[in-house]
Amino acid sequence: MRAKNNWAKAEKALKEKEATTNVSYNTNLYVPQVSDEKPHKSVLRFLPSPDTDLPYQETLTHYVTDDNGEKMVENCPKTIGENCPICDAQNALWQAGREDTYRDRKKKSSYYSNVLVLEDEANPANVGKVFILRFGYAIKNMMDKLVEEEGSLGVIFDYDEGTDFKFIVSKKGKWNNYDDCGFKRTSTALDEEVAKKADADLHDLLGYTDPTKFRSYDEIAQDYQDRTSDAPSAWVKKNLATTSAHSKQKESSSEVKAETAPTPTAVAEAEPASSSFFDNLDD
Secondary structure (H helix, E strand, O other): OOOOOOHHHHHHHHHHHHHHOOOOOOOOEOOOOOOOOOOEEEEEEEOOOOOOOOOEEEEEEEEEEOOOOOEEEEEOHHHHOOOOHHHHHHHHHHHOOOHHHHHHHOOEEEEEEEEEEEEEOOOHHHOOOEEEEEEOHHHHHHHHHHHHHHOOOHHHHOOOOOOOEEEEEEEEOOEEEOOOOEEOOOOOOOOHHHHHHHHHOOOOOHHHHOHHHOOOHHHHHHHHHHHOOOOOHHHHHHHHHHHHHHHHHHHHHHHHHHHHOOOOOHHHHHHHHHHHHHHHHOO
């Protein structure tokens, strides 16, 4: 028997996350098959997360066009509650009146959730399988509206009280369009066996916000300065000082550790004996 989800706990976790804000981890993504001639049509069911109270994960990303016309795609450290030099530069761009550049480099949200495929016009073999759906503001706004109307996240993510989602994606110029997507009017319980299998097949979502997927402030700042010549002079001056301070602090910390580290004793001379242990592991 499946345990009932505590949606009040999930809603509290979402509020806490929003108060503090929030990659390449694209295994098992559900990608719509859409062309200029034919839209993608499927029916999905959003599912809870197996490893967190939050039913989905949010990531923030900067897409910066550099001086060579190439895209610098950067996971924004604010996703994990850290400072971001590109966000700091954004503030300077706005204050300098460079609104077009500001909008181009503004961080964008992506959301990741487990979904069960109930219908898939182009790929019937996907029916009954669990994937990860990446979505943006358009679908997130549909979710927020439904939750506001019904008063619980369970109306979307619950096995018994959730609502099926019509996932219809068409082409509008070079972009995907989600205007025809929407939740069905009434909630329906999934078959118990279907729900049990889906629950066992849920994918990990925490990898999208794994701190190791994000570069340090100094690394991002240096790359940003190297690849863009139009960073506001006031920001560059301030940021160089900040980056230098970060580096000096790290160097100072390393020196302190080196000075306070205990002096190796003669026991260290017995290293060959321990090395033979690791040599044996290769046999």
